[in-house]
Each structure stands twice: as C-alpha cells, then as structure tokens.
Amino acid sequence: MGEPREVNFRLSRRRSSVPRARALLHSVLGDWGAGPDAVETGELVLSELVTNAMRVRVPRDRLVGVRIAWLMEDGLLRLEVSDAGDGKPEVRTPGGDETGGRGLLLVEALAHRWGCEERACGIGKTVWVELKAPDLVPEHDGTEIAAVAVRPGQCVRVWGTWRTVRSVSTERSASGGGRTIVLELDEGPALRIDATAPLTVRDADVSSLRRGGEDTLG
Structure with a gap:
C-alpha cells in the first residue's frame, strides 16, 4: 500500500x-x-x-x-x-x-x-x-495545524475553498471535556471546530488582506 x-x-x-x-x-x-x-x-x-x-x-x-x-x-x-x-x-x-x-x-x-x-x-x-477515490489530488499549498493554533489574518481551507480568518475565540465544548475554537471568516458562517482538529492554513496574500480591511490586519 x-x-x-x-x-x-x-x-x-x-x-x-x-x-x-x-x-x-x-x-x-x-x-x-x-x-x-x-x-x-x-x-x-x-x-x-x-x-x-x-x-x-x-x-x-x-x-x-x-x-x-x-x-x-x-x-x-x-x-x-x-x-x-x-x-x-x-x-x-x-x-x-x-x-x-x-x-x-x-x-x-x-x-x-x-x-x-x-x-x-x-x-x-x-x-x-x-x-x-481516484479523483483525490495532492494538496501542497498550506500547512496542517491544530485548530487551536490558527491566528487572525491566516487563510484556512474549509468547505473546499480558502477563507481568511477575521477573529478567533474559544468556547467550552458542550460535553465539558474540551474546547471549541470559533473562527469568524471573511465569508460564510463562523466555523466551530474542536481545538485539536486539523486545519490546513497558509499566510494570507496581500490582495486578500487589502480586501479584508483594518479589522483583518489588526
């Protein structure tokens, strides 16, 4: 294999x-x-x-x-x-x-x-x-990290596309046994994900930062 x-x-x-x-x-x-x-x-x-x-x-x-x-x-x-x-x-x-x-x-x-x-x-x-799954294609763009390590201004790969992270916050999970990371994105709904779950991230490019405005840069 x-x-x-x-x-x-x-x-x-x-x-x-x-x-x-x-x-x-x-x-x-x-x-x-x-x-x-x-x-x-x-x-x-x-x-x-x-x-x-x-x-x-x-x-x-x-x-x-x-x-x-x-x-x-x-x-x-x-x-x-x-x-x-x-x-x-x-x-x-x-x-x-x-x-x-x-x-x-x-x-x-x-x-x-x-x-x-x-x-x-x-x-x-x-x-x-x-x-x-013959249609899987290697994804070389980005680095895989735990959700807890994601920072504002980075791009994350979610729902098959890249989204810029506006803000990051933490909630206690419903089970009480861990933490949930809440990522506010430049488009679409907020992403709620277990703190240890993997996400693919990359640094935001200059054009996306300009579109995001002051709140993304800050």
Whole structure:
C-alpha cells in the first residue's frame, strides 16, 4: 500500500458527534481535492460507522476514535472508527417492516473492501472501510495545524475553498471535556471546530488582506 496522508480525532458519545464527524470529513476531503461523489460516499459511510459505534454498550466516558487516511498510490480513501466494545459487526437483512438495521448493507454496497479488527493498543475494535477515490489530488499549498493554533489574518481551507480568518475565540465544548475554537471568516458562517482538529492554513496574500480591511490586519 502507498503511504497514507491522514488525520485522527476523537468523538464523545452523543448524537451531535455524527454530524460533527461528517463536517470534519467534508473539510478534510475538501482540502485533499476530493470530488463531490467521493465526499458524498465518504459522508454516508462514516455516518453509519460512527452511528454504530455510538450504539455499542460501553461507559459513556469512552470516546470513539476516527481516522481518515488517503492511500495515495492506491487511489483509496480509508475510514476507520474505533470503539471500546466487544464483538464484530455483522451484515444482516432486516424484515420489510423494520425501519433500521440496513447500515452495514449500505457500507458493504459502497465499499471497495471493509473489515473489523482488534485495536492494536487498548480494548475494543476498529471497523475500517476503503473506498475508491481516484479523483483525490495532492494538496501542497498550506500547512496542517491544530485548530487551536490558527491566528487572525491566516487563510484556512474549509468547505473546499480558502477563507481568511477575521477573529478567533474559544468556547467550552458542550460535553465539558474540551474546547471549541470559533473562527469568524471573511465569508460564510463562523466555523466551530474542536481545538485539536486539523486545519490546513497558509499566510494570507496581500490582495486578500487589502480586501479584508483594518479589522483583518489588526
């Protein structure tokens, strides 16, 4: 396999973690140059994996780990979700009157390949899925740093494009277990992201600083 480019983050065991995982994946794949089909498929698969991990019967303080890796030489996107639970997920065919139970059927239909393995360190398991993503393009422009290190005046890569950061503030996360960084951008809504989550940044060019005005420079 080719050497992967990857990001890792952890999620608390709450419903809001599923859309948060999708948002982070969307941002990461936008930075990596993925097309809309790869993004849509990745979001569907990751949603199912995280949802299943949240349903595992373990103490609520046990976090869910997520790894997003791009296997460049193989043209594959690898998604991994780890939890502290026992057992392995099994694909089943629900009855016609059942409203759930089809998540792994969807994963199996979309995946190039997938599987489950014991965690190398610690208890629990990791469910992994590899998706074909031939349209990923190397992103050489910018540096990947934790969200907490972003500063006003820098540009961040979000939603598949570059935005200039106007201001940075901090909020306590809803779970009380960490910090949320709030980035006010030159366009679009504010970005709220976990302090440890990765963002691709670069210094703002002169023209963007001029357009931003005094508040960006200050």
